[in-house]
Amino acid sequence: MVYDHLMEDIIRIASEKYFLDIDGIHGIGHWKRVKENGLRLASLNAADHSVIEHFAYLHDSCRVSEGIDNEHGKRAAEFIRTIRSSVKLTDKQFELLYEACFDHTDGKVKADITVMTCWDADRLDLYRIGTRPRVYLLCTLEAKKPEVIEWASQRAWPK
Numbered sequence: 536m537v538y539d540h541l542m543e544d545i546i547r548i549a550s551e552k553y554f555l556d557i558d559g560i561h562g563i564g565h566w567k568r569v570k571e572n573g574l575r576l577a578s579l580n581a582a583d584h585s586v587i588e589h590f591a592y593l594h595d596s597c598r599v600s601e602g603i604d605n606e607h608g609k610r611a612a613e614f615i616r617t618i619r620s621s622v623k624l625t626d627k628q629f630e631l632l633y634e635a636c637f638d639h640t641d642g643k644v645k646a647d648i649t650v651m652t653c654w655d656a657d658r659l660d661l662y663r664i665g666t667r668p669r670v671y672l673l674c675t676l677e678a679k680k681p682e683v684i685e686w687a688s689q690r691a692w693p694k
């Protein structure tokens with residue numbers, strides 16, 4: 536289990552919901568890197584840190600396949616509505632989290648800055664499956680920087 540005191544309850548809820556191997560390619564190591572990616576981007580733009588942290592731990596929680604699973608974002612969005620009382624976000628933040636989860640599988644590149652930063656945080660971790668993040672599929676200027684892609688990819692590559 537990843538130790539993250541402030542997000543402890545959310546990590547537990549996401550882990551209990553998760554059907555796949557928690558140590559697999561869409562599991563907790565990925566969630567943690569998505570958080571780190573997102574917070575690095577958020578230090579450079581106006582994205583909401585709390586929304587990013589929740590997205591990191593919840594966006595893949597409803598995957599049922601390590602392969603193609605196009606509906607898992609929509610399932611995650613519906614799932615977070617069922618745990619609304621455990622999600623310590625304002626209604627405005629929650630709607631951003633919902634949108635970020637719902638649409639993160641559709642390859643979109645335009646949205647609110649917080650939503651785009653969530654998507655980029657996820658896409659920057661693609662190298663864990665051998666795919667370099669493609670600039671045209673990243674949303675924010677911060678994520679498109681070569682040094683950011685390189686930094687994220689170095690961490691994503693399985694050790």
Ligand SMILES: [Fe+2]
Pocket residue numbers: 561565569594595657
């Ligand atoms: Fe992901």
